[in-house]
Amino acid sequence: MLEIRHLSYGEILREVNLRLRKGELVVLLGPNGAGKTTLLRCILGSCSPSRGEILFAGRPLATFSLREKARLLAYIPQSYQPVFPYTVLEFVLLGRTPYLGFLSSPGKGDRIRAREILRKLGLESLEGRRMTELSGGERQRVLLARALLQEARILLLDEPTANLDLQHQVKIMTLIRQMTRERGLTVMATLHDPNLALSFADRVLLLKEGRLLGEINPGNPVEIRNHLEELYQVPLEVVSFNGRTLVFPARIFISEGNKLLERGNGDEVHKDRSHILGQLCADFGESRRKSQGIWS
Amino acid sequence: MPMPSKVGVWIIVLGGGLILYLSLCVGPAGFEPFLPLRILEGRLQGTKAGVSPALVDIIWEIRLPRVILAGMVGAALASSGAALQAIFRNPLVDPYLLGLSAGGALGCAVAVAWFPRIPIPLAAFLFSYLAAVLTYGVARLSGEVSRLSLILSGVIVSAGLMALVSLIKFLVDPHRMAEIVTWMMGSFALSNWEAVRRTLGPIVIGLLGLYVLRFRLNLLSLSEDEARSLGVAVEEERALIMALAALTVGAGVAAAGIVGWVGLMVPHLVRLWAGPDHRRLIPLSMWTGAVLLVISDSLARTLTSFDLPVGIITSLVGIPFFVYLLHRERLGGTGYA
Numbered sequence: 001m002l003e004i005r006h007l008s009y010g011e012i013l014r015e016v017n018l019r020l021r022k023g024e025l026v027v028l029l030g031p032n033g034a035g036k037t038t039l040l041r042c043i044l045g046s047c048s049p050s051r052g053e054i055l056f057a058g059r060p061l062a063t064f065s066l067r068e069k070a071r072l073l074a075y076i077p078q079s080y081q082p083v084f085p086y087t088v089l090e091f092v093l094l095g096r097t098p099y100l101g102f103l104s105s106p107g108k109g110d111r112i113r114a115r116e117i118l119r120k121l122g123l124e125s126l127e128g129r130r131m132t133e134l135s136g137g138e139r140q141r142v143l144l145a146r147a148l149l150q151e152a153r154i155l156l157l158d159e160p161t162a163n164l165d166l167q168h169q170v171k172i173m174t175l176i177r178q179m180t181r182e183r184g185l186t187v188m189a190t191l192h193d194p195n196l197a198l199s200f201a202d203r204v205l206l207l208k209e210g211r212l213l214g215e216i217n218p219g220n221p222v223e224i225r226n227h228l229e230e231l232y233q234v235p236l237e238v239v240s241f242n243g244r245t246l247v248f249p250a251r252i253f254i255s256e257g258n259k260l261l262e263r264g265n266g267d268e269v270h271k272d273r274s275h276i277l278g279q280l281c282a283d284f285g286e287s288r289r290k291s292q293g294i295w296s
Numbered sequence: 297m298p299m300p301s302k303v304g305v306w307i308i309v310l311g312g313g314l315i316l317y318l319s320l321c322v323g324p325a326g327f328e329p330f331l332p333l334r335i336l337e338g339r340l341q342g343t344k345a346g347v348s349p350a351l352v353d354i355i356w357e358i359r360l361p362r363v364i365l366a367g368m369v370g371a372a373l374a375s376s377g378a379a380l381q382a383i384f385r386n387p388l389v390d391p392y393l394l395g396l397s398a399g400g401a402l403g404c405a406v407a408v409a410w411f412p413r414i415p416i417p418l419a420a421f422l423f424s425y426l427a428a429v430l431t432y433g434v435a436r437l438s439g440e441v442s443r444l445s446l447i448l449s450g451v452i453v454s455a456g457l458m459a460l461v462s463l464i465k466f467l468v469d470p471h472r473m474a475e476i477v478t479w480m481m482g483s484f485a486l487s488n489w490e491a492v493r494r495t496l497g498p499i500v501i502g503l504l505g506l507y508v509l510r511f512r513l514n515l516l517s518l519s520e521d522e523a524r525s526l527g528v529a530v531e532e533e534r535a536l537i538m539a540l541a542a543l544t545v546g547a548g549v550a551a552a553g554i555v556g557w558v559g560l561m562v563p564h565l566v567r568l569w570a571g572p573d574h575r576r577l578i579p580l581s582m583w584t585g586a587v588l589l590v591i592s593d594s595l596a597r598t599l600t601s602f603d604l605p606v607g608i609i610t611s612l613v614g615i616p617f618f619v620y621l622l623h624r625e626r627l628g629g630t631g632y633a
Binding site (some may be wrong): 040044045046066067069070071073074075077083084085086087090094095097099100102103104105106150156 | 386425501508509512514520525527528529
């Protein structure tokens with residue numbers, strides 16, 4: 001459906017190739033500064049790639065008018081801070097813009113559609129509330145409502161779970177996954193939490209220093225660990241639980257008095273704190289052997 | 297926050313209308329609440345209705361054009377202020393702080409000094425627009441345009457433009473200089489029907505433009521990426537809004553000089569009772585701005601035995617208001633409630 005070919009943007013993105021299929025939820029993982037947001041912005045057309053192209057159904061996205069593109073792609077920015085205290089309904093109605101003339105405002109029909117979507121997302125009671133008064137989770141759902149009102153085929157989300165508590169992280173991801181299944185919406189989201197990614201995504205893509213390292217298959221714990229360790233440069237443990245795959249840092253060091261101990265086995269580590277990271281990397285191989293001993 | 301009821305809107309419209317009418321009744325000649333009606337009656341019947349010709353002249357030739365002009369300029373400043381706050385995503389700016397007023401003043405001065413054939417509102421519009429572009433450009437020099445950098449940049453650009461106006465005052469002959477000085481005062485003392493005629497066209501075009509584009513202002517107040525993802529041509533539409541604001545502000549400066557702070561205060565007052573949706577904010581700001589500037593001008597001409605420049609009144613109210621906003625918003629933050 002959406003195809004990205006040899007996309008480069010300065011030093012930030014290099015030779016990115018990927019394909020989104022209809023109705024799938026693709027999650028992009030990568031450390032800070034890997035180019036995740038830039039990739040989304042390039043798809044949106046907010047930055048023009050120095051090389052490569054993005055195609056929708058074989059047609060270059062660059063040839064779409066802004067309005068055509070807005071009917072195709074919806075975007076939810078990261079950690080939203082509204083400048084003006086619009087009400088939820090006023091804000092959600094902005095999603096109708098690609099269907100309105102330059103001089104017109106949303107009408108009665110648009111309000112009916114907006115209320116219907118708010119009801120589906122369980123937001124009808126918030127209709128008259130100010131955007132500035134909402135909690136992070138509510139705001140994220142309102143943004144989702146606006147994107148749904150936009151009736152786009154593809155939804156791009158930049159860290160939809162940032163600043164949300166655990167309950168709302170799970171809620172919003174459940175909702176997003178539901179939209180892909182109910183409406184055939186294609187979603188590409190960036191995330192920081194590999195566990196959320198592995199739990200909800202159809203595919204997980206790894207982006208590092210502007211390059212796609214590949215994708216991971218939730219069924220293969222060893223491969224997942226190898227890939228994610230390379231992505232984040234930290235020793236990891238991968239466990240299977242109820243048919244799911246969970247990832248967490250393999251070694252945690254805590255200070256007790258003036259000693260530095262490894263949590264769990266109580267091994268003492270060199271007192272000088274600046275050695276923690278060096279120690280981690282030196283022990284990288286060992287940690288790998290250990291974890292295999294325990295888990296496989 | 298209260299939503300404006302139909303009744304509330306009617307109270308504002310009718311109350312404002314009453315104020316506009318009463319402002320015709322006050323002046324150094326005293327307060328006569330029925331005089332304008334009697335004159336109107338006389339006009340319609342083609343008689344004098346027992347009013348002395350001198351009084352008719354005071355109401356018809358002096359106060360009426362003055363009230364109309366002050367109303368138009370108030371509407372222009374307030375709605376431009378609301379529009380600029382939206383497109384710059386900054387509730388602390390207005391045409392005065394962003395240098396549009398100073399640009400308009402320079403345009404007037406240049407036209408009066410060297411290009412008498414160029415209509416003054418046109419020159420004011422061009423320079424006012426350039427001032428807005430310049431302010432935005434200077435703010436961008438420091439990278440991300442923050443609230444503070446935009447205001448700072450507006451102050452710098454205003455100062456520079458006003459220095460140029462002063463320079464022109466020195467360069468031109470004294471007769472023309474006097475003309476320029478009257479523009480800088482911010483006063484409706486010289487209003488007449490001729491000034492109304494000159495100002496009407498550009499202000500009406502600008503106000504109509506802002507009115508029909510008021511839903512776009514909701515969109516432009518989002519982040520650029522977001523607005524673009526909704527199909528908004530952000531740069532072009534922002535430039536269009538800036539041009540409309542410059543058109544109305546320039547015409548206002550050409551008519552009455554620099555009147556500050558109205559464009560900052562009015563949108564805030566309107567948001568308090570009608571919310572931030574520009575579909576309501578723009579028309580209500582126009583009306584409230586008109587009424588408030590007419591009140592200020594009425595005070596300016598009746599408070600003392602002098603005809604004070606109205607800019608003094610608006611500044612005396614506006615500056616404490618700005619300080620209050622600064623205190624409430626804490627410039628560094630991005631939140632706004």
